Amino acid sequence: MDIIDFANIPCTSGAMEYLGKSDIGSNDLCTQATFESIRSTGKERVLEALKDGVMKYRRYNKLAAEKELLAYPIARMIVSCINNNYITKRYALAVAKSSYEHIKALKSAVLLKELAADFGISIRFDDMMNVSMHFTDYIRCAHVLHEPKWKLLNRTVKQGTLMISRDDLARLMEEAVRQKVESGLPHEVPKDIQVALEPYIAEVREIINTRTSKQGFSKEGFSEVIPDCFPPCISTAITDVQANVNLSHTMRFAMTSFLLNIGMAPDNVTEIFKASPDFKEQATNYQISHINGASGITYTCPACATMVTNGNCPGRVLCKKIEHPLVYYRRKVWVENKKRVVQKQV
Numbered sequence: 001m002d003i004i005d006f007a008n009i010p011c012t013s014g015a016m017e018y019l020g021k022s023d024i025g026s027n028d029l030c031t032q033a034t035f036e037s038i039r040s041t042g043k044e045r046v047l048e049a050l051k052d053g054v055m056k057y058r059r060y061n062k063l064a065a066e067k068e069l070l071a072y073p074i075a076r077m078i079v080s081c082i083n084n085n086y087i088t089k090r091y092a093l094a095v096a097k098s099s100y101e102h103i104k105a106l107k108s109a110v111l112l113k114e115l116a117a118d119f120g121i122s123i124r125f126d127d128m129m130n131v132s133m134h135f136t137d138y139i140r141c142a143h144v145l146h147e148p149k150w151k152l153l154n155r156t157v158k159q160g161t162l163m164i165s166r167d168d169l170a171r172l173m174e175e176a177v178r179q180k181v182e183s184g185l186p187h188e189v190p191k192d193i194q195v196a197l198e199p200y201i202a203e204v205r206e207i208i209n210t211r212t213s214k215q216g217f218s219k220e221g222f223s224e225v226i227p228d229c230f231p232p233c234i235s236t237a238i239t240d241v242q243a244n245v246n247l248s249h250t251m252r253f254a255m256t257s258f259l260l261n262i263g264m265a266p267d268n269v270t271e272i273f274k275a276s277p278d279f280k281e282q283a284t285n286y287q288i289s290h291i292n293g294a295s296g297i298t299y300t301c302p303a304c305a306t307m308v309t310n311g312n313c314p315g316r317v318l319c320k321k322i323e324h325p326l327v328y329y330r331r332k333v334w335v336e337n338k339k340r341v342v343q344k345q346v
């Protein structure tokens with residue numbers, strides 16, 4: 001892989017090594033006037049992710065690629081300093097999407113094998129450039145893809161391996177990139193660097209605040225509903241939707257029923273789904289009114305046991321002995337109200 005590949009898929013170990021060997025240290029990059037345009041590029045990439053959910057796929061020459069790669073750690077530092085799930089997920093997804101464009105354009109089997117190996121995936125090519133991989137590697141990337149074609153049931157597995165097309169490989173690699181970028185964020189940023197990057201951080205933060213309040217995920221938007229009291233499963237799902245990450249059908253159902261069960265107006269639920277990559281207003285409204293009792297049955301959010309089975313619980317340890325997301329919410333609201341009463345009395 002060369003500098004152009006590194007600029008397009010900046011989370012590879014090759015790209016990290018390249019940066020490690022660079023004469024420009026991260027302190028200089030963040031503080032010296034000479035590197036202002038690199039810092040601005042880093043900030044612009046975060047803003048692109050935030051506003052568009054994707055980063056434009058750019059065809060760099062060597063010089064531009066070097067600048068782009070240097071801007072990557074700046075963007076990561078900005079995202080880390082903001083330390084907000086929404087921007088972390090959205091940024092990781094945008095890096096993954098632009099990496100996908102580059103991976104799709106790669107023709108060399110050797111290069112693709114090297115790239116996949118960097119993400120711990122071993123692949124082989126046949127004469128038609130179809131790819132075979134172990135089913136466990138496949139599941140690791142494909143489990144979050146909800147179209148039927150990605151279900152393992154719809155693939156032929158022979159002796160533990162399955163065949164996919166080169167385009168499918170690019171899509172799976174996109175997911176591998178997303179997971180890698182997201183899992184590395186936020187990271188520790190030294191105090192002096194935080195101070196040096198403050199103007200860029202402040203600009204991004206301001207835009208996040210405007211967007212989240214427009215999308216309705218603010219305390220004001222929910223009126224009676226208290227988002228601070230949502231259980232981790234529901235908060236994570238809302239963050240995912242707003243960061244443009246697709247939800248599974250089961251999580252979509254759980255989130256919708258939960259929000260309706262606690263009294264959120266159907267229109268506000270629709271608003272939340274608007275950021276979803278596959279948002280279709282008519283279908284969303286139909287599903288919401290169906291869950292809300294239009295067909296005679298009002299559905300209730302699934303209990304924790306079902307959420308765990310469906311892979312929708314981010315961690316039972318977070319909720320101690322809670323058995324139902326609605327119970328979690330009710331208890332938290334009760335505690336919050338109690339605190340408010342005490343505060344009023346003081």
Ligand code: SF4
Pocket residue numbers: 231232233234303304307308312313314315316318319322323324325328
């Ligand atoms: S334990 Fe229950 S309430 Fe807590 S995150 Fe998991 S599913 Fe949600």
